[in-house]
Amino acid sequence: EEHVVGERSVIVEHELFLPWTRSHHMLFVMSGHLYYRAARGASVSGRNSARGSINYLFQSNGVSPVRKINSANERTKNNKPPRDDQTISSDGSSVGASLGLFGDHNVCASRVLEVAPDSWLCEAALWLDWHHVGIAAAKTDCELITLEGKKFQEVMHKEMPEAQAYAKLFARYAQEREVLFND
Incomplete structure (x- = not known):
């Protein structure tokens, strides 16, 4: 039986998920570093699709300054546009070239x-x-x-009316957004 909370060890270059696959878990990074890149044409508006999500990666101290990564006028901290082979850290600074971990998965030319x-x-x-x-x-x-999504929802529906209210607000927020969303 799968638990609501689990641990997972991932080795370097392992792909955690691919575009268009169903997401069953929220993932918290405890140690190490991941790369994330949106797929070509994959960002969707919450208003136009049930696949919408929020446009930020979240961090424990609040909303990350990482924003939509495929903006034509995106700038790094020093106000220079990053190259296509650069990655952008959560503070907006350029952190070096990508490792080419994305193979042929039709990822966009936006920053990693x-x-x-x-x-x-x-x-x-x-x-x-x-x-x-x-x-x-x-x-x-x-x-x-x-954090397993379906089991989390089951627990929240049984135990916490506040979580039910938050879930409704989150869904409404996603439906009303006109900006593009990503993982």
């Missing part, structure tokens, strides 16, 4: 995001029927905590 410890991905899997719109792969060996 580095997902560091104390960050998380796929919160939408807790609240929506979510399909990934990008690919995540391990830059280094990683330790992750997983």
Whole structure:
């Protein structure tokens, strides 16, 4: 039987998920680093699709300054546009060239995001029927905590009316967004 919370060890270059696959877990990075990149044409508006999610990667200290990564006028901290082979850290600074971990998965030419410890991905899997719109792969060996979406929803519906209210607000927020969303 699968538990609501689990642990997962990931080795370098392992792909955690691919575009258009169903997301079953929210992922918390405890150690190591991941890369994330949106797939070509994969960002969707919550208003136009049930696949919508929030446009940020979240961190334990609040909303990350990482924003939509395929913006034509995106800038790094020093106000220079990053090259296509650069990655962008959660503070917006350029952190070097990607490792080419994305193979032939039709990823877009937008920048690769580095997902560091104390960050998380796929919160939408807790609240929506979510399909990934990008690919995540391990830059280094990683330790992750997983939160299984369906079981989480079952517990929240039984135990916490506040969580039910939040889930409804999250779904409404996703439906009303006109900006593009990603994992």
